[in-house]
Amino acid sequence: MKVLYFAWVRERIGKAEETIEPPVAVRTVGDLIGWLTTRGDEYAYAFEAPKVIRAAIDHTHVRPDTAIAGAREIAFFPPMTGG
Amino acid sequence: MKVLYFAWVRERIGKAEETIEPPVAVRTVGDLIGWLTTRGDEYAYAFEAPKVIRAAIDHTHVRPDTAIAGAREIAFFPPMTGG
Amino acid sequence: MTAAVTIRIQTADFDVAQEIAALTNSRTDIGAVVTFSGICRGGQGGDATTALTLEHYPGMAEAEIARHAEEAMTRWPLTGVTIVHRVGRIVPGENIMVVLTASAHRQAAFQAAEFLMDYLKAHAPFWKREETADGTGWIAAKTDDDEAAARWDKD
Amino acid sequence: MTAAVTIRIQTADFDVAQEIAALTNSRTDIGAVVTFSGICRGGQGGDATTALTLEHYPGMAEAEIARHAEEAMTRWPLTGVTIVHRVGRIVPGENIMVVLTASAHRQAAFQAAEFLMDYLKAHAPFWKREETADGTGWIAAKTDDDEAAARWDKD
Numbered sequence: 070m071k072v073l074y075f076a077w078v079r080e081r082i083g084k085a086e087e088t089i090e091p092p093v094a095v096r097t098v099g100d101l102i103g104w105l106t107t108r109g110d111e112y113a114y115a116f117e118a119p120k121v122i123r124a125a126i127d128h129t130h131v132r133p134d135t136a137i138a139g140a141r142e143i144a145f146f147p148p149m150t151g152g
Numbered sequence: 153m154k155v156l157y158f159a160w161v162r163e164r165i166g167k168a169e170e171t172i173e174p175p176v177a178v179r180t181v182g183d184l185i186g187w188l189t190t191r192g193d194e195y196a197y198a199f200e201a202p203k204v205i206r207a208a209i210d211h212t213h214v215r216p217d218t219a220i221a222g223a224r225e226i227a228f229f230p231p232m233t234g235g
Numbered sequence: 236m237t238a239a240v241t242i243r244i245q246t247a248d249f250d251v252a253q254e255i256a257a258l259t260n261s262r263t264d265i266g267a268v269v270t271f272s273g274i275c276r277g278g279q280g281g282d283a284t285t286a287l288t289l290e291h292y293p294g295m296a297e298a299e300i301a302r303h304a305e306e307a308m309t310r311w312p313l314t315g316v317t318i319v320h321r322v323g324r325i326v327p328g329e330n331i332m333v334v335l336t337a338s339a340h341r342q343a344a345f346q347a348a349e350f351l352m353d354y355l356k357a358h359a360p361f362w363k364r365e366e367t368a369d370g371t372g373w374i375a376a377k378t379d380d381d382e383a384a385a386r387w388d389k390d
Numbered sequence: 391m392t393a394a395v396t397i398r399i400q401t402a403d404f405d406v407a408q409e410i411a412a413l414t415n416s417r418t419d420i421g422a423v424v425t426f427s428g429i430c431r432g433g434q435g436g437d438a439t440t441a442l443t444l445e446h447y448p449g450m451a452e453a454e455i456a457r458h459a460e461e462a463m464t465r466w467p468l469t470g471v472t473i474v475h476r477v478g479r480i481v482p483g484e485n486i487m488v489v490l491t492a493s494a495h496r497q498a499a500f501q502a503a504e505f506l507m508d509y510l511k512a513h514a515p516f517w518k519r520e521e522t523a524d525g526t527g528w529i530a531a532k533t534d535d536d537e538a539a540a541r542w543d544k545d
Binding site: 211227229233234 | 352361375
C-alpha cells in the first residue's frame with residue numbers, strides 16, 4: 070500500500086511517500102494513523118493532532134472510520150488552503 | 153422645461169427632445185404625461201399605457217406623483233433593458 | 236490606498252484583461268477580482284437576434300452607475316469597481332458590458348458584482364433594440380430583473 | 391452544442407482574456423461569463439506575505455476539480471467551465487487561480503462560480519506555504535471556508 074504525505078505532514082515525517090504493509094488488525098483510516106504514530110517520533114509529531122489530519126483513498130476524501138481494504142494509495146494532509 | 157424621450161417613446165413621438173411650457177395646473181409627472189397626450193396622436197400613442205412609462209427628473213428616477221416644480225430636464229422612457 | 240471607481244460608456248469593445256490589470260495595477264491588497272461579462276446572444280431561426288443596438292440616456296446613465304458603484308462601496312469592503320457599458324450596434328458573440336469588483340475577500344467581490352448587475356439591469360437607463368430575420372423591435376424588460384434588484388433593497 | 395470543461399494545474403501564469411476567449415470562441419449561445427481571479431495579497435510589516443508556495447496532490451487535485459465542475463454542470467445550465475490553478479512560488483500581485491463560468495443567463499454563471507470557489511477552497515487538495523519577513527509557515531485553513539462550502543450541500 071502506497072502512502073503519500075503533503076504539506077506539513079510531509080515535512081514532519083520527512084518524506085513524500087512510502088510503501089507500507091500494516092498488520093491486518095489495522096482496518097480503518099483512523100487505525101492506520103494510530104499504527105503510523107508508533108513508527109517513530111517524526112510520525113508521532115505529524116499525527117499529534119489526528120483530528121486535524123485529512124485523508125484520501127485513491128484520490129477521494131475519506132473519514133477516519135473508512136475501511137482501508139483494497140486501497141492502492143492513501144494520502145494524509147492538513148486541511149486544504151487552495152483557491 | 154426640457155423634455156427628453158428615449159427608445160420607443162422617442163420613436164413614437166418622433167423627436168428626441170423638446171422644450172415645453174405646461175400650464176401651472178400640471179403639477180406632477182403624471183399630470184405632465186396627461187397633458188402631453190393632448191398634444192397630438194403621436195403623444196397619445198407614446199403614452200397609451202402610462203403605467204409602463206418610466207420618468208426621470210434631472211437624472212433621477214421619479215414616480216408619477218413626483219412634483220415637477222423646479223425641474224430642468226424631464227425624461228420619459230420604457231423600462232430599461234441594459235446590462 | 237483608496238478605492239478606485241472607473242465608469243465608461245463607449246461604442247468601442249473592451250478587453251477584460253486590461254480592465255483587470257488597471258484595477259489591480261501596483262496594488263497588493265487585492266485577493267479577489269470578480270468579472271461579469273454580458274455578451275450578445277444569437278441563435279437559430281427567424282426570431283434569433285442578428286444584432287442589438289443599444290441606446291442610453293447620456294448623463295443619467297453615468298450618474299446611475301456611479302450611484303450604484305458608491306452604494307456597493309459602502310456595503311462591501313471593495314478596493315475597486317470598474318463598469319464599462321457599450322452602446323451602438325453589437326452583433327452576437329460581442330461584449331455588451333462588463334462589471335469588475337476587487338476586494339481582499341472573495342465573498343465581498345462576488346456579492347458586489349451580483350448587486351451591481353442586478354441594479355444595472357433594473358435601473359440603468361439603457362435600451363436594447365433587436366434585429367432578427369423577422370424584423371426589428373425593442374426588447375421588453377423582464378419583471379424578474381426588478382425582482383432581482385429588489386432583493387438588495389434594505390428594509 | 392455541448393458544455394466545455396477545461397481544467398489545468400500549472401506553474402505558469404495565465405491570461406484571463408484568453409481563457410474567456412477560449413470559452414466563448416465561435417459560440418453565440420453565451421450571454422454571461424463570470425470570472426473569479428484569486429490573487430496573492432501582500433502588505434506591510436513583518437507578518438505580511440512576501441511570497442506563497444503552492445503545493446498540490448497531483449491526480450487527486452485534477453479529479454476533485456473535475457468532479458466539482460461536473461456537479462456545477464448538473465446544477466446550473468452552463469455552456470462551459472474553466473478552472474486554472476497555479477502551483478509553485480507566487481509573489482504578491484500575481485494570479486493564484488481563476489474560475490470561469492459561462493451560461494445563457496447571469497444568475498447561473500454567478501451561482502456556479504461561487505459554488506466552485508467555495509468547494510475549491512474547502513475540498514481541492516492544495517496547500518499554501520507563506521514567506522514573510524518574520525519567517526515561513528503553512529497557512530492555516532479557515533473554518534468559514536468549510537461553512538461556505540457546506541451551504542451548497544443538499545439535504
